[in-house]
Amino acid sequence: MLAMANLTLVYGLRLLPSDEIAAVGEAPIELKNGNSARVTMHLLEGSREQIEAQLKQSIDAFFDFFPEI
Structure with missing residues (x-):
């Protein structure tokens, strides 16, 4: 069995009044290798x-x- 790399789960939480939300977009992530990624909110x-x-x-x-995790 191959060893899995260490993983990081990126998430965020915030409670707001439901009638105040106009839109929800993606959150940017900057990677150490200079690339970027996005997280769907x-x-x-x-x-x-x-x-x-x-x-x-x-x-x-x-x-x-990801059943292999």
């Missing part, structure tokens, strides 16, 4: 419990894309 709405449930489901689904 996701929007979750609802009560605290609903947001927590959606976030947990989203994280589980994200890692389903």
Whole structure:
């Protein structure tokens, strides 16, 4: 079995009043090699419990894309 490289999960969280959001874009990332990458931002709405449930489901689904991790 090959050893996996160390990985970094990039994410951000912020709570705002739902009626104040006009648009959500991508967040830029600068890499040490001079390249850049972008992170798609996701929007979750609802009560605290609903947001927590959606976030947990989203994280589980994200890692389903990478079963080798």
